[in-house]
Amino acid sequence: MAIAVTALFLSCTSGPQDRKVTRETYFDIPAYFQGEIARLTQEKPVVDKTVVKDSLSEAKEIQVADWENELSSFASIDLNKPAYAGILKKDSTANKVRITSSDPKIDITAVEIEYGDSGEPVAFHIQRNIQNSLYETHETLYYARNKKYSLEKHQSVLILGDKYYHIKGLFKNQTAPEKSPGH
Template sequence: MYWYNKKNDIRKAAVAIAFAALFVSCSTDPATKREKTAKQIDVPAFFKQEVERLQREKPIVLKTVTKDDLSEKKELQIENWANELASFQTIDLNKPAYADVLTKDSTANTLIYSSTGPEIDLSYVEIQFNKAHKPVNWIIKRTIKNSLYQTEEVLKYYSDSAYSIEKEQSVLILGDKRYGVEATFIK
């Protein structure tokens, strides 16, 4: 019986060590976790604030809409800025899918995120800051691909000045289309 009890104790110890090893391997060092999930600029929050500001101020813009070779230009007051800037608000640098794929480069007043990996839709984000370190100019490039279509977008936003959205879309059966919106704030 003595050998049985000792064997039982060895089994219990082995199980305890296995659980401890599993528990330790699943937990991460908080410092390491913070490094991996370092927050990038909150693009949706920035554009949400811009939408709220523009809704309050109600600026008049000179807007040109283009589809392929046709274009129309109007001076107007945008009623729904959330809808107007929706393409900008969908950009989120803090998506988990971007964590290890985007590279970050910066100078005194410019921050650039870029990726050459085909696994994500975002390829380039350039943010220019004013002297108060507030974002003022944005250039965003992304490509959305699936089995039915491919869309390439270039989004530009210049605070209190202008914005543009350029899209080239290639749809499997329908062919290629080009869309564009350019707007200049008149004040």
């Protein structure tokens, strides 16, 4: 009888604080890009940079002075935000991981991470949609380590109309850009 009472007592004392809810964790994109920012700041690569705003375009060969600002859109993508818990879906192949969401309440539509033979990420393709009562933004980010990066943004702002931005950087250590759809 004493054993039964002890067992009953012990089973009643474990409260919710003892139960841990596990949720899937995803690749730490902000940490990766902080590492890239530090590396690029130190290496100071030359970049062929093209900026398009609506119908105006400008291209220059530059050394980016502020990589933190240049890659801030990439570094801000955090798939491990509590708001994304249970909403994102993950699909993997041998060298790619694709994370998607069809929930209009969050900004992430799709993130694709491509891995090289060493298991390290070599490319990111990110799609975001942001909608509220004042504006709607569709953003596509692409980053291929030591090759190129791009940010394309279509924005419709109530009263102000539509805006289009496209920023593309090609690292000069490449002889020619690899062709990939939409980049």
